[in-house]
Amino acid sequence: TLIAVLSGDGIGPEVTAQARRVLEAVDAGLQFEEAPVGGAAYLETGLPLPPQTLDLAKRADAVLFGAVGDPKFDALARAFRPEAAILGLRKELGLFANLRPAKLFPGLEDASTLKREVAEAIDLIIVRELTGDVYFGEKGQRRTEDGRRQGYDVMSYGEDEVRRIARIGFETARTRGGKLCSVDKANVLETSQLWRDVVNEVAGDYPDVALSHLYVDNAAMQLVRDPGQFDVIVTGNLFGDILSDQASMCAGSIGMLPSAALNGDGKGMYEPIHGSAPDIAGRGKANPCAAILSAAMLLRHSLARGEDAGRVEQAVARVLADGARTPDLGGELSTEAMGDRVVNALG
Amino acid sequence: TLIAVLSGDGIGPEVTAQARRVLEAVDAGLQFEEAPVGGAAYLETGLPLPPQTLDLAKRADAVLFGAVGDPKFDALARAFRPEAAILGLRKELGLFANLRPAKLFPGLEDASTLKREVAEAIDLIIVRELTGDVYFGEKGQRRTEDGRRQGYDVMSYGEDEVRRIARIGFETARTRGGKLCSVDKANVLETSQLWRDVVNEVAGDYPDVALSHLYVDNAAMQLVRDPGQFDVIVTGNLFGDILSDQASMCAGSIGMLPSAALNGDGKGMYEPIHGSAPDIAGRGKANPCAAILSAAMLLRHSLARGEDAGRVEQAVARVLADGARTPDLGGELSTEAMGDRVVNALG
Numbered sequence: 001t002l003i004a005v006l007s008g009d010g011i012g013p014e015v016t017a018q019a020r021r022v023l024e025a026v027d028a029g030l031q032f033e034e035a036p037v038g039g040a041a042y043l044e045t046g047l048p049l050p051p052q053t054l055d056l057a058k059r060a061d062a063v064l065f066g067a068v069g070d071p072k073f074d075a076l077a078r079a080f081r082p083e084a085a086i087l088g089l090r091k092e093l094g095l096f097a098n099l100r101p102a103k104l105f106p107g108l109e110d111a112s113t114l115k116r117e118v119a120e121a122i123d124l125i126i127v128r129e130l131t132g133d134v135y136f137g138e139k140g141q142r143r144t145e146d147g148r149r150q151g152y153d154v155m156s157y158g159e160d161e162v163r164r165i166a167r168i169g170f171e172t173a174r175t176r177g178g179k180l181c182s183v184d185k186a187n188v189l190e191t192s193q194l195w196r197d198v199v200n201e202v203a204g205d206y207p208d209v210a211l212s213h214l215y216v217d218n219a220a221m222q223l224v225r226d227p228g229q230f231d232v233i234v235t236g237n238l239f240g241d242i243l244s245d246q247a248s249m250c251a252g253s254i255g256m257l258p259s260a261a262l263n264g265d266g267k268g269m270y271e272p273i274h275g276s277a278p279d280i281a282g283r284g285k286a287n288p289c290a291a292i293l294s295a296a297m298l299l300r301h302s303l304a305r306g307e308d309a310g311r312v313e314q315a316v317a318r319v320l321a322d323g324a325r326t327p328d329l330g331g332e333l334s335t336e337a338m339g340d341r342v343v344n345a346l347g
Numbered sequence: 348t349l350i351a352v353l354s355g356d357g358i359g360p361e362v363t364a365q366a367r368r369v370l371e372a373v374d375a376g377l378q379f380e381e382a383p384v385g386g387a388a389y390l391e392t393g394l395p396l397p398p399q400t401l402d403l404a405k406r407a408d409a410v411l412f413g414a415v416g417d418p419k420f421d422a423l424a425r426a427f428r429p430e431a432a433i434l435g436l437r438k439e440l441g442l443f444a445n446l447r448p449a450k451l452f453p454g455l456e457d458a459s460t461l462k463r464e465v466a467e468a469i470d471l472i473i474v475r476e477l478t479g480d481v482y483f484g485e486k487g488q489r490r491t492e493d494g495r496r497q498g499y500d501v502m503s504y505g506e507d508e509v510r511r512i513a514r515i516g517f518e519t520a521r522t523r524g525g526k527l528c529s530v531d532k533a534n535v536l537e538t539s540q541l542w543r544d545v546v547n548e549v550a551g552d553y554p555d556v557a558l559s560h561l562y563v564d565n566a567a568m569q570l571v572r573d574p575g576q577f578d579v580i581v582t583g584n585l586f587g588d589i590l591s592d593q594a595s596m597c598a599g600s601i602g603m604l605p606s607a608a609l610n611g612d613g614k615g616m617y618e619p620i621h622g623s624a625p626d627i628a629g630r631g632k633a634n635p636c637a638a639i640l641s642a643a644m645l646l647r648h649s650l651a652r653g654e655d656a657g658r659v660e661q662a663v664a665r666v667l668a669d670g671a672r673t674p675d676l677g678g679e680l681s682t683e684a685m686g687d688r689v690v691n692a693l694g
């Protein structure tokens with residue numbers, strides 16, 4: 001079993017190293033291969049996603065991803081910016097389903113800016129479509145007849161794209177609280193109207209799941225008003241980008257939340273939801289838990305080792321309950337020391 | 348001076364009646380003319396925005412708007428739904444600038460789900476572009492070559508559209524804390540790249556305003572993490588729809604927040620940000636403050652009576668400080684009784 005390790009920029013390498021240690025502790029037989037990605041790859045090769053890196057990601061059974069990005073690359077053309085690597089990997093590997101759990105960890109209730117009783121109730125997962133929508137439609141800048149500049153991007157979804165992500169939403173709801181909320185803007189957008197129609201069609205196959213629909217503006221309100229009402233949310237690429245970040249922040253500890261991006265065959269890319277945090281990079285201050293929990297998702301979704309995934313998640317919960325805290329959580333443990341704790345708790 | 352009163356559906360008529368009383372108390376010489384809109388207009392005439400209503404809105408100096416919508420109209424074709432009236436009025440009157448203040452009222456700190464110290468710091472205004480973006484681009488459903496359904500909507504902005512809303516953003520920042528944050532998704536969208544470029548160009552005329560840029564996903568996070576950091580936010584139609592509702596909910600009391608939609612000549616449409624709330628309609632339970640504060644915005648922006656606007660706002664603050672509370676704020680005052688209090692406080 002081959003794991004591609006693309007640790008990227010900023011704190012990416014530090015946190016990914018701890019996630020890799022945890023995987024090694026779970027299974028000494030896993031093989032790892034590293035490759036540059038993002039700004040680091042751009043500096044090394046002139047491209048944020050060099051062909052060798054993409055090739056490794058394709059050969060591997062799963063991709064462990066760190067973080068990419070640094071303001072110093074903001075002035076580059078879009079195709080050379082670190083973010084292009086993420087979009088390229090998603091598209092090339094067909095990673096259409098982004099799973100983003102958001103929940104508050106026991107002991108970290110104060111990390112959220114939401115009132116304690118509101119934050120404590122958060123335990124949801126956002127299923128975001130990741131290879132369509134206005135992200136990947138035709139786009140460009142042009143001149144209108146009168147010579148003025150205009151920027152445009154075409155938003156669209158086809159019924160097959162909606163159907164497959166809707167199924168992931170329903171399947172996920174089945175393994176959890178049995179509630180699925182589909183988010184769109186069907187009162188304004190035709191893309192959303194098709195989305196809603198197809199989600200309703202798919203619902204016929206899941207009579208055991210309670211389906212509801214919300215407009216995206218209302219969903220953004222409800223995530224603040226009463227996030228505990230949600231179990232699984234399924235939505236498009238753009239709305240999912242916004243709502244998943246909002247939900248993560250509601251849960252408070254941004255250093256604790258993992259994500260998975262999956263194709264239909266178990267291939268997946270796993271990454272912490274936090275960014276590259278260049279300001280604290282290289283100083284052992286980063287919290288490796290989000291990366292470690294991403295490794296747990298890798299075990300579950302790409303290696304079909306749900307039990308081992310559960311062991312890792314419990315180990316993280318245990319060390320937190322014992323008071324282990326990195327600086328972002330108000331403690332003093334270094335990135336590596338936190339990794340030590342988790343590895344030890346694995347037993 | 349003629350005010351068009353379009354009170355609409357659900358609680359729209361009750362709250363608008365109180366806003367009108369307040370305007371009458373401020374100036375007995377104002378003329379009012381009513382017309383149906385939304386679901387009420389559809390039932391009466393077959394159209395959510397009948398020609399006579401649009402005509403009145405065009406003739407009037409300002410439009411006082413209540414709320415529209417009811418789930419019972421959801422199955423109608425888009426053009427017949429109550430929301431079509433709002434979009435039609437915005438487009439036909441050229442109301443390109445939506446101003447949405449969000450702040451916590453003294454005495455209502457507990458209404459927000461955010462921790463008290465976080466919520467107390469909220470005092471921001473969102474300047475949302477209202478007549479462009481993916482709302483008004485070409486849209487439809489079509490079949491791809493293989494016969495599958497596809498929905499599409501074209502997102503776009505031209506430089507003139509961006510320039511005029513950016514100016515409103517900068518001007519607004521000037522009258523407040525001098526900080527403007529422009530929100531886009533320039534790392535993915537060409538529409539956003541043009542947006543960012545043009546905002547940066549306009550910034551040259553406002554050296555006294557501190558401009559920053561945020562990606563929309565980060566903005567949604569920051570509105571939860573530290574909403575007090577924002578003064579004025581300027582953004583496009585779609586992102587503004589999402590972020591302004593999120594910000595309102597962060598400030599807690601949805602029954603307290605007004606909005607204005609302006610064209611370039613002082614014509615405006617003023618409405619509470621809350622919806623038609625069919626569940627409590629006709630029972631005197633609605634909070635009229637958002638509608639009354641919308642009337643204050645009408646005085647300020649369409650009638651150039653900033654002082655009177657301030658008097659109304661102070662009257663609302665005073666009655667709240669004195670403990671006046673409608674049911675949404677945990678009290679027992681009826682809609683009309685709350686209106687009485689405000690009118691009396693005007694002196």
Ligand SMILES: CC(C)[C@H](C(=O)O)[C@@H](O)C(=O)O
Nearest residue numbers: 083084086087241534535564
């Ligand atoms: C970096 C950016 C292109 C990306 C996105 O918008 O998808 C990021 O925000 C994310 O959510 O993974």
Ligand SMILES: CC(C)[C@H](C(=O)O)[C@@H](O)C(=O)O
Nearest residue numbers: 187188217430431433434588
């Ligand atoms: C009703 C709907 C079309 C409208 C919008 O999306 O603009 C509403 O959500 C708003 O913000 O005024």
